[in-house]
Amino acid sequence: MDKLYGYVGKIARINLTDGTVSIIPTSNYVPKYIGGRSVCNKIFWDEVKPGTNAFDPENKVIYMTGPTTATGIPTGGRTVFTSISPNSLPEQYAWSGIGGWFGAEMKFAGFDGFILEGKAAEPTYLYIEDGEIKFLSARNLWGKLVHATQRRLEEIHGQDVKSIVIGPAGENLMRNASVTTSNDNVAAKAGLGAVFGSKNLKAITVRGTGTVVPADINKVLELRKKMSHPPMIQRPIIQETHHGVPGAQSEVSGGWQRAQVACSYGCNQHCMCLMLDMKSAFKEEKVNHVEKCVSIFAFGFSQDVPYGGPGGVGGVFQTEQNHYPACKMLSREVDPPDTSDPYFELEFAPGPGDILDFWKHDFDKGNVINDLCNEYGIDKWDVIIWLLPWLSMGKKEGVFADIDFGMEIDVESEKFVRYLIDMIVYRKGYYGNLLAEGMARAIRVLGKEKFGDTIYHGRYSRMIDKQLDLPISLETAWGHSVHWQGRGFEASIAKPAWVATNLHQMTATRDTQTIQHHHDTFENYLQLKDDPCRSVLTARGVIMGEHKAEMKDSVTCCDWQSPDLFWTDMEAQMFTAATGIPMSEEEMNLAAERSRNLFRAIIIRNYERTRELEVNAIFPIMQYPDPWGETVTWDEWNDLVDLYYAERGWDKETGWPTRETYDRMGLKEVADEMELNGKMPLIKK
Amino acid sequence: MEDNTITARTYGRHIVQVPSDVSFCAGCNACEIVCTLAHDGVVGPCYNRIFMEKGTHSMVTVIHSCQHCSDHPCYEACARKDHAMCLDENGVVYINEENCIGCKRCIKACVFDPPRINYVKSTDKSKRKAKKCDLCRTRPEGPACVQYCQVSCLSLSDK
Numbered sequence: 024m025d026k027l028y029g030y031v032g033k034i035a036r037i038n039l040t041d042g043t044v045s046i047i048p049t050s051n052y053v054p055k056y057i058g059g060r061s062v063c064n065k066i067f068w069d070e071v072k073p074g075t076n077a078f079d080p081e082n083k084v085i086y087m088t089g090p091t092t093a094t095g096i097p098t099g100g101r102t103v104f105t106s107i108s109p110n111s112l113p114e115q116y117a118w119s120g121i122g123g124w125f126g127a128e129m130k131f132a133g134f135d136g137f138i139l140e141g142k143a144a145e146p147t148y149l150y151i152e153d154g155e156i157k158f159l160s161a162r163n164l165w166g167k168l169v170h171a172t173q174r175r176l177e178e179i180h181g182q183d184v185k186s187i188v189i190g191p192a193g194e195n196l197m198r199n200a201s202v203t204t205s206n207d208n209v210a211a212k213a214g215l216g217a218v219f220g221s222k223n224l225k226a227i228t229v230r231g232t233g234t235v236v237p238a239d240i241n242k243v244l245e246l247r248k249k250m251s252h253p254p255m256i257q258r259p260i261i262q263e264t265h266h267g268v269p270g271a272q273s274e275v276s277g278g279w280q281r282a283q284v285a286c287s288y289g290c291n292q293h294c295m296c297l298m299l300d301m302k303s304a305f306k307e308e309k310v311n312h313v314e315k316c317v318s319i320f321a322f323g324f325s326q327d328v329p330y331g332g333p334g335g336v337g338g339v340f341q342t343e344q345n346h347y348p349a350c351k352m353l354s355r356e357v358d359p360p361d362t363s364d365p366y367f368e369l370e371f372a373p374g375p376g377d378i379l380d381f382w383k384h385d386f387d388k389g390n391v392i393n394d395l396c397n398e399y400g401i402d403k404w405d406v407i408i409w410l411l412p413w414l415s416m417g418k419k420e421g422v423f424a425d426i427d428f429g430m431e432i433d434v435e436s437e438k439f440v441r442y443l444i445d446m447i448v449y450r451k452g453y454y455g456n457l458l459a460e461g462m463a464r465a466i467r468v469l470g471k472e473k474f475g476d477t478i479y480h481g482r483y484s485r486m487i488d489k490q491l492d493l494p495i496s497l498e499t500a501w502g503h504s505v506h507w508q509g510r511g512f513e514a515s516i517a518k519p520a521w522v523a524t525n526l527h528q529m530t531a532t533r534d535t536q537t538i539q540h541h542h543d544t545f546e547n548y549l550q551l552k553d554d555p556c557r558s559v560l561t562a563r564g565v566i567m568g569e570h571k572a573e574m575k576d577s578v579t580c581c582d583w584q585s586p587d588l589f590w591t592d593m594e595a596q597m598f599t600a601a602t603g604i605p606m607s608e609e610e611m612n613l614a615a616e617r618s619r620n621l622f623r624a625i626i627i628r629n630y631e632r633t634r635e636l637e638v639n640a641i642f643p644i645m646q647y648p649d650p651w652g653e654t655v656t657w658d659e660w661n662d663l664v665d666l667y668y669a670e671r672g673w674d675k676e677t678g679w680p681t682r683e684t685y686d687r688m689g690l691k692e693v694a695d696e697m698e699l700n701g702k703m704p705l706i707k708k
Numbered sequence: 709m710e711d712n713t714i715t716a717r718t719y720g721r722h723i724v725q726v727p728s729d730v731s732f733c734a735g736c737n738a739c740e741i742v743c744t745l746a747h748d749g750v751v752g753p754c755y756n757r758i759f760m761e762k763g764t765h766s767m768v769t770v771i772h773s774c775q776h777c778s779d780h781p782c783y784e785a786c787a788r789k790d791h792a793m794c795l796d797e798n799g800v801v802y803i804n805e806e807n808c809i810g811c812k813r814c815i816k817a818c819v820f821d822p823p824r825i826n827y828v829k830s831t832d833k834s835k836r837k838a839k840k841c842d843l844c845r846t847r848p849e850g851p852a853c854v855q856y857c858q859v860s861c862l863s864l865s866d867k
Contacts, residue, residue, distance in 0.1 A: 095741040095751050124737075124762070131752055170765050177764065183753070205764050206735070232829045234752030240745050247738070247856055257731035258859040282728070283859075284767060285736035291858050293734035297767055311767050 027053065028238035029090035029601030031130050034062075035156060037149065039222050040080060040141030042158045049135045054604050055689065058089035058135070060118055060576035061618035063105035066138060067116055068621055068693065073629040077109035077214075078196065078221035080142040086129075087136035089579030090601040093127035093288060094237035097250045098581035099597070100287030102126035102136075108533055109221075110198045110214030110402070112463040112502025115532035115630050116622075117213035120576055121187075122287035123204035128185035131231025143223040150180060151229040161225035165194060168305065168398040169203045176228045186228040190400025192448045193220040198461035199402040206295075207313045208286055211402035212503075213533050214461070238603025246600055250584060250593070251291045258283050260299065266386060267319060271328050271376055273384035284313065292583045302387045304394040304441065312393055316537070317403045320513065321392040323384030324412065327376035327650065328514045339520040339541060340548035342366050343589045348540060348582065366545050375485035377511045377650050381415040381434070388437040395441065399448045404534070406444065408513060409462045409497050409504035414443075416479035416495040428454050463502035471496075484511065486650040493647060499525075500640040503534040511650040518653045519548060519555040522645075522660075526565045526667060529641040532626060537582050539572035541565065544588050556659035562667040570615035577618060617688040620680050624693050627679055627702050634678035638664060674704030681706075717819070720776035720799050723758060723841065723853060724865045728768075731861040735762055735769035739853035739862060746844060746852040754828045757841040758853050761822075771862065773853075774824040774841035776800060782825060782840070785817035792838075802842035810836030 027050060034047040052062045063085040075081045084106040091099030101122050108117035129136070133154040146161035164172050169190040176186045185205060193200035193216030200216030201209040210216075219225070237243050260282045265272040280299040285292065300309035312318075319328075338347065344364040360371050392411075396403040415434045417423050423432055429452065433439045446455035457465045466475040475496035482493040493512060497505045508524050509516030516524075520541060527535040543564035551558035571586035574594040578601075587593050592608035599606045606614075626632040638661065645655045655663075668675045672684030681704055685694035697703050725733060737760060744755040759772040776799070783801045786793030792808040795801055803814075815825045815838060826839040843864075844851045854862045 093751050095738075095745055127737075173764055182761075205762065206767050232752070232754045234744075234748075234750035234755060236750050237745075240749055243745060244742065244856070247742070251858060256860065257726075258734065258861075259729050260732050282732040283734055284732075284769075285734040285858075288737050289741055290734075290736045291738070293736055293858060297732075310765075313767060 028236055028603045029094055030058070030135050031133055031233065031235060033134050033154075034087075035134050035137040035151075036140065037137050037156060038140045039143040039147065039158070039224060044156045047138075053090070054602065055614075056618065057574075057577040057598065057614050058092075059087045059579045060103045060105065060573060061614065061621075062087045062136065062577075063103060063118065064618055064621045064625065067105060068625055070138075071107070071116070071629070075107060075629075077107040077114045077218055080140075080222070082107045082218060082221075084139040084215060084218055084222070085136070086139075088126045088130055089577055091578055091580065091597050093130040093235040094601045095243045095289055096237070096246055096580075096597050096601055097289060097291035098287070098584045099579055099601070100124065100127055100289045101575075101579050101581050103576045103579065104202065104210045104215050106213070106215050106218050108213035108215070109196070109217045110212075110405075110461050110502055111532050112461070113630065115501065116625050117533040118576065119202075119210035119212045119215055119533075120538050120579075121202065121204060121208055121210040122290070122581070123185070123187075123206060123208035124288045125185045125187050125204040125227075125229065127235075127288035128229045128231050130235050131233045132229050133231060133233050139222060139224065142221065146223050146225055148176075148224065148226040148228065151227065151231075153230075153232055161223075164225045166191060169400050170398060172226060173203075173205070176226060180228055180230065184228045184230045186226050188226040188400070189216040189219045189224075190398060192399045192401045193217055194225070195448060195450055195459065196220050197401065197448060197450075197459045198464070199405040201400050201402050203397070203400055206284065206286070207397050209400075209402070211404065214402065216400050237601050239600045242596070242600035246597060247291060258293070266322055266384075268328055271326055273323050275386050279386070286581070290581070292581065294583050298390075301390040301394070304391045305398060310394065312390070312397060314393070315403075317407050318389070318393050321403070321407050322386055322389030324379060324381040324407075325383055326378050327511055329374045329376035339516055340370070340543050340545045341588055342370065342545045345370055346587070346589055348542060370545065374515065374650075376515055377491070378481075378483040378485065379512055380481045381412050383435065385435070385437070388435075388440065391437050392440055392444075395444045399444065401444070401448070404506065405462060405504060408506070410443075410458070411440075412497060412512070413462065413466075413495055416481070416493070417474065417477065419481055420477050420479055420495060422473055422477050422495065426454070461502060462496070462504065463498055466496055466498070482511065484650045484652070486515070487652050489652065491648045491650070491652065499534070499644045500528050501532055503528075505644060506534045506536045507540070508644070509649055510644065510647060515650040517552075517651070518649060518655075519552050519561070521649060522555050522655060522663065523561055523565050523568070525641050525645055526561070526663065527568060529637045529664070530569075530623070532630075535572070538575055539568060540582055541568050542586055542588060543567070556655060556663040557666075559666050559670065561663060562670045565667060566670055569619055570612055573615035573618040574611060577615070613688055617690060620685060620688060620690060621693060623673075623680055624685075624690070624697055624702075628697065628700055632678065634664065634668070634676065637678060677704050679704045717775075718778040719865070720778060721843065722776045722865050723771070723773040723843075723851060723862055725771040725773075726861050726863060731859050733760075733769040733771060733861045734859050735760065735767070736858055738856050738858050739771065742852040742856040743841075746847065747839075754826060755839055756826050757839050759822065759824070759826075772820070772822060772824060775820070776841075776843070777819065781817040781819060782814035785813040787811050787813055796845060798845070800843055800845050801840065802845060803838055803840050805837045808837045810838065812838070814838050814840070
């Protein structure tokens with residue numbers, strides 16, 4: 024291939040064991056595998072065999088930009104890591120998206136991505152500048168907090184460098200440690216910060232003076248206009264008096280200031296909320312920090328976030344007039360709803376959230392929790408949505424009566440929260456060491472029946488005026504906690520939406536959100552709402568969402584922009600503008616399906632994934648009622664799984680893709696290997 | 709940071725960042741990106757003619773742009789004045805890159821810190837050129853950075 028527009032042409036293979044670097048042409052993978060996650064999947068399939076564990080030197084961290092990265096195409100600055108996740112249970116291949124400016128700088132330095140292999144003999148960081156990669160000692164960085172590490176790297180290499188770093192959590196192999204880049208953008212899901220730690224890799228710092236050339240500049244500028252809705256409005260710093268989302272707000276004494284900031288290079292969404300002058304966990308002076316959706320719950324968690332609707336469908340099932348992705352509402356960036364929409368009342372009718380009573384609003388304590396997670400480098404979701412509610416509910420139900428953490432459990436106390444997180448990050452004592460292994464593993468060691476399944480009696484549904492069962496562990500599947508699954512403890516969404524979300528997670532290896540929020544059209548909702556588990560539309564909606572997620576992580580773009588259900592070839596247009604390679608919507612869907620099935624092949628080959636494993640992993644969480652008292656039955660769920668597998672071209676008994684399915688997307692060599700491994704479904708005559 | 713000793717200078721029309729209580733810069737880099745796309749058809753920091761200073765920790769972004777000094781020291785310092793560094797009828801200093809020899813005198817002459825003139829650090833010495841804001845003087849829509857700023861935090865000064 025003569026010229027790869029949109030890409031810079033090289034992937035670096037970086038061996039930390041022997042300090043060598045070799046170069047792989049990007050054209051070995053693209054355009055068949057678009058970029059981002061789809062290239063990562065291909066590399067992992069080729070190079071990491073079954074039996075490899077997350078902290079083995081043989082595990083690889085694969086990082087890829089996409090064809091849109093640093094081309095000026097909006098939201099293309101997001102990039103992706105894949106590796107074996109230490110936080111998944113069991114450890115499995117997983118992915119994590121990240122924003123920031125690191126990906127664009129990698130391209131300016133001449134690399135579309137890198138493969139990290141082996142393990143450095145001592146704490147190390149990489150310095151990359153214009154095609155050269157240096158292995159430098161990180162002895163003086165090891166132990167530093169995230170921002171201190173970033174600052175020190177800027178002192179050493181200049182203000183222009185862009186870095187990804189781990190904090191003490193990653194160094195100490197805390198299984199949900201994150202990798203952090205500028206503006207507190209993190210690759211948090213899957214715990215890849217701990218994989219960095221296991222490789223003795225503290226940071227990667229990059230500076231580039233090269234260029235990226237998009238194929239069609241006029242189209243890039245057109246996309247900047249078209250994707251930028253609402254257009255050209257000014258965004259001043261705003262003085263707020265309350266904090267939270269509509270329906271779950273609390274007054275803040277003295278108020279606070281917020282601004283909107285972009286998450287990544289070239290972003291047009293600027294949907295992240297920047298909180299100015301907040302209390303720090305480590306300094307006397309106030310600090311700014313970016314609030315993402317999970318941060319909201321740190322401040323106060325006494326009631327669920329209601330999404331309303333007849334069933335709480337707002338933001339999931341969308342009409343053309345009101346098609347705002349649900350979590351975009353958190354940024355307060357969207358226009359007011361269009362009340363002339365004939366489905367307006369069905370979409371936006373308010374409903375009260377469940378009473379939970381985990382902890383009352385405390386603005387300063389919430390800021391301290393967020394700062395602790397930012398500076399130690401921890402996935403906030405696990406701390407705020409799993410660890411702290413578990414302690415809150417378990418304390419109230421008396422399950423911790425015989426546990427001595429060294430300080431009385433009190434999630435309302437800033438002092439306790441500081442003590443607890445410090446204890447875990449530095450693996451202090453028996454319980455610090457245990458909880459650093461992640462909630463799923465810790466609960467199993469302690470005894471799942473008591474420490475996971477005990478029912479909390481403090482949840483009360485105002486939708487149906489009734490106390491509802493809730494286990495003290497909010498585990499969903501694969502070692503990850505419930506994430507916006509409408510179960511009534513972090514956003515009420517109706518059954519048609521949450522069965523879809525659970526189907527997403529069933530076939531994943533980690534929490535599928537946020538890069539895979541479920542979306543579908545309101546027209547489909549009206550057809551499937553009465554029996555979502557027996558409607559093929561639910562399965563098709565999930566497959567559409569999964570393909571859009573593959574595209575988002577491959578092209579790359581972002582969950583706040585995509586999917587746009589009413590501009591369905593947007594990602595194909597982005598790809599074509601960047602690369603000059605014509606790509607239709609159908610071809611883009613096939614590329615996404617190829618990536619998805621390659622991921623499927625990895626988890627079947629490397630982790631023995633089967634239908635039985637999947638159904639058993641996800642089914643328990645759906646036995647706890649949503650705010651309307653709804654659950655799914657075994658038969659309902661299995662009927663939906665049948666529909667989904669059939670639509671996928673996967674065998675219903677095993678959950679494995681058929682040869683015909685692999686062949687249809689050009690994965691013959693994958694089918695051949697699967698057949699050799701006995702992982703091809705038998706053809707019934 | 710800008711040098712306070714130069715506050716007595718006078719400037720021509722130039723790109724200004726509006727105060728954050730009017731519109732807070734989202735730090736999206738759109739101004740840099742559309743600038744290089746409009747002028748050079750590429751994206752790359754060495755081609756920027758407008759510069760973002762990101763607060764990695766404060767998360768507050770400051771935009772640096774050429775102030776179009778009335779006494780244009782960069783123009784005066786140019787080794788190939790009126791061939792490489794040129795002055796148009798509206799007092800806008802622009803670079804005719806065909807004639808730029810990449811001597812960096814203009815960058816050294818810039819009174820601001822950081823300098824508001826960029827420099828392509830190409831290994832091919834024939835491609836080393838200075839890059840400077842020309843207010844998109846030949847672009848009918850005016851400066852691309854202003855046109856494409858997502859939050860309208862950039863505008864042209866009134867001078």
